[in-house]
Structures are given as structure tokens and as C-alpha cells.
Amino acid sequence: MDLEMITLSEMVREQYTTTTEGTRIERPENQSVYKIGIYGWRKRCLYLFVLLLLIILLVNFALTIWILKVMWFSPTGMGHLHVTEDGLRLEGESEFLFPLYAKEIHSRVDSSLLLQSTQNVTVNARNPEGEVTGRLKVGPQMVEVQSQQFQINSKDSKPLFTVDEKAVVVGTDKLRVTGPEGALFEHSVETPLIKPDPIQDLRLESPTRSLSMDAPKGVHIQAAAGKIEALSQMDIVLHSSDGTLVLDAETMCLPKLAQGTQGPASSLQGLYEICACPDGKLYLSVAGVGTTCHENSHICL
Incomplete structure (x- = not known):
């Protein structure tokens, strides 16, 4: 048994050796070769695309440098x-x-602030809802302000000029009108004092209507270095509701008073007395030993 196993083993070994030493493994003649990479027209297109991206990158970089230089x-x-x-x-x-929105705009210390436009300059103030509450419009022919109140203050915050729907207030010590024709008022004027320049005359005139001066405690008219002249087309009325009318002067002239009938003796004297009618009209009567006003009272009729 052992001899048969040894013989079988040797026969297998010899068969393996002969087969291994003399055997050649034949390979297939037509084998496919696969290349790894991009070749042909795909490679050319890829290079062209990379070159185009490089050109665009350079152009963008040049434009960026140019914009930075131009815009400073x-x-x-x-x-x-x-x-x-x-x-x-x-x-x-x-x-x-386009519109400019700013909280504060200041100029330099050594220069002024100039806002200039070929049409107009408009400054608007708005509330939180966006509605215009105030507007300043400077046009070629007019300066227009739309607001509930317009006020001009001095450097110490003192109101100099204030305008609202009810009144106009001038807060300066003196309001000076330099126009050659003075100031024109369509309605009443309330002021404690009216006076001209030292070398000019003061003239109060109403060409088509009447001129009235009223004061609760009196009207004081004074000309320190000249005369006071009152001219009227109709009547001049001096009225005092509670008090007297005083005309105090060295000389008082009433050249156009009506005169009563003169007698031959009285005409030589040239003396007259002033009489008053019940309605306040004044007239001259020839002076005598006693009053002669009743003799010429027909003038009052």
C-alpha cells in the first residue's frame, strides 16, 4: 500500500514538471489599447477656453485699475x-x-456754502410718514416758502422776523424802509412810533381814502425842527372822547376863517374875536367892548 502511494506521487510530480517546462501560453493577437487623457479636438477646445478665460481676466483687471484711477x-x-x-x-x-438726503450740511471754515441750479433749488422737510411739512424753493424770479411759520433769528437766537397765518412780527429795534415811495399798507398798521431819517420829512398819505390815527391814551405829533402840515380834500377832524383839545403855540394862524359884517369904526381897529357855532364851526367877528359873536351868528346857519 505504501509502495503504491509513493509511485502515484512520483508520477504526478513528473507530469507537472513536464507540463510546466514545455508549455507556452498563447495570448490573443487583437488586443484593444485604452489611452488615459484628452486628445484631439477636445484638447484644442480646452486650451482655447482657458485662453479666453485668461483674456477676460486680464481685461477685467485692467478695467478695475482704470475705474479706481478715474474715480480716485x-x-x-x-x-x-x-x-x-x-x-x-x-x-x-x-x-x-438725484435727490440728496442729509441731516446736516456745513461748509468749510474759510469758505461759504453755495447751492446752485439752472432751474431752481428746493429744500423739503418731511415727517416720518414722508409728507412734506415745509418747503423752501428758490427760483429765478421768486423765493417761495411753504410752512406753518417762517422765522428769521439773529446770531444770539433772537427772533428778527416772524410770519404765520395770523400776524407778521418784526423783532428789531428799528424797521427802516428805504424805498423812494415809502411803505404801502392796504389795511391798518399798529406801531408805537413812526419817524423818518434825521434829514428826511415824515409824510402820512392816503391818496384815495381817509387817514385815521387812533390811540387809547392820545396821539402825540411832534416836529422838533420843522412844521406840521395837514392837508385834506374834505374835512380834518380832531376828536377827543374824554378830555380837551389844546392848541399851544406862540402864533396861531387861521387865514381862511369866515368873517362877520364889519362896521366902519371896527374896520379901523383891525381886531377880531373867534366865535364857535354849535356844530363846532369857527368864524371871525369884529371885536368890540363886549362880545359880538351873536351879531354874526347867521354864519352858522
Whole structure:
């Protein structure tokens, strides 16, 4: 049994050795070769696309440099516009094509602030709802203000001129009108004092209507270095509701008073007395030893 196993083993070994040493493994003649990568027209298109992207990148970079140079970009701002801690600072002249919204606008210390337009300059104030509450419009022919109240103050915040729907208030010590024809008032004027320049005459005139001066405690008219003249087409009325009318002067002339009948003896004297009618009309009567007003009272009729 053992001898048969040894013999079978040797026979298998010899068969394996002969088969291994002399055997050649034949490979197929037509084998496909697969190349890894991009070749041909795809490769050319890829290179062309990369070149186009490179050109676009260079053009964008050049345009960016040009824009930065033209707009004057800098670490502090753009051109004449500089960013500071307090806000924006603009140097030189600037033109705004659209509305400008700002809380405060100041000029430099050594220059003034100029707002200029070929049509008009309009400044609007709006409430939180966006409605216009105040408007200042400077046009070529008129300056227009739309507001509930218009007020001009002095440097110490004293109101100089105030206008609202009910009244106009002038807060200065003196209102001076320099027009050659003076000031024109269509309605009443209330003031404690009216006086002209030292070298000018004061003239109160109403060409087509009447001129009335009223005061609860009296009207005081004074000409320190000249005369007072009152002219009227009709009547001049001096009326005092509670008091007397006093005409105090060294000489008082009434040249156009009506005169009573003169006698031959009285005409040589040239003396007259002033008489008053019940309606207040004055007339002259020849002076005598006693009053002669009753003799010429027919003038009052």
C-alpha cells in the first residue's frame, strides 16, 4: 500500500514538471489599447477656453485699475469725497443728479456754502410718514416758502422776523424802509412810533381814502425842527372822547376863517374875536367892548 502511494506521487510530480517546462501560453493577437487623457479636438477646445478665460481676466483687471484711477479711490474715500469720523467731507464743486438726503450740511471754515441750479433749488422737510411739512424753493424770479411759520433769528437766537397765518412780527429795534415811495399798507398798521431819517420829512398819505390815527391814551405829533402840515380834500377832524383839545403855540394862524359884517369904526381897529357855532364851526367877528359873536351868528346857519 505504501509502495503504491509513493509511485502515484512520483508520477504526478513528473507530469507537472513536464507540463510546466514545455508549455507556452498563447495570448490573443487583437488586443484593444485604452489611452488615459484628452486628445484631439477636445484638447484644442480646452486650451482655447482657458485662453479666453485668461483674456477676460486680464481685461477685467485692467478695467478695475482704470475705474479706481478715474474715480480716485483711496483708503479715505473716493475723489473729492472723504470719509471721516463726523461723516462725509466733499472738496471742490460737485453735481448731484438725484435727490440728496442729509441731516446736516456745513461748509468749510474759510469758505461759504453755495447751492446752485439752472432751474431752481428746493429744500423739503418731511415727517416720518414722508409728507412734506415745509418747503423752501428758490427760483429765478421768486423765493417761495411753504410752512406753518417762517422765522428769521439773529446770531444770539433772537427772533428778527416772524410770519404765520395770523400776524407778521418784526423783532428789531428799528424797521427802516428805504424805498423812494415809502411803505404801502392796504389795511391798518399798529406801531408805537413812526419817524423818518434825521434829514428826511415824515409824510402820512392816503391818496384815495381817509387817514385815521387812533390811540387809547392820545396821539402825540411832534416836529422838533420843522412844521406840521395837514392837508385834506374834505374835512380834518380832531376828536377827543374824554378830555380837551389844546392848541399851544406862540402864533396861531387861521387865514381862511369866515368873517362877520364889519362896521366902519371896527374896520379901523383891525381886531377880531373867534366865535364857535354849535356844530363846532369857527368864524371871525369884529371885536368890540363886549362880545359880538351873536351879531354874526347867521354864519352858522
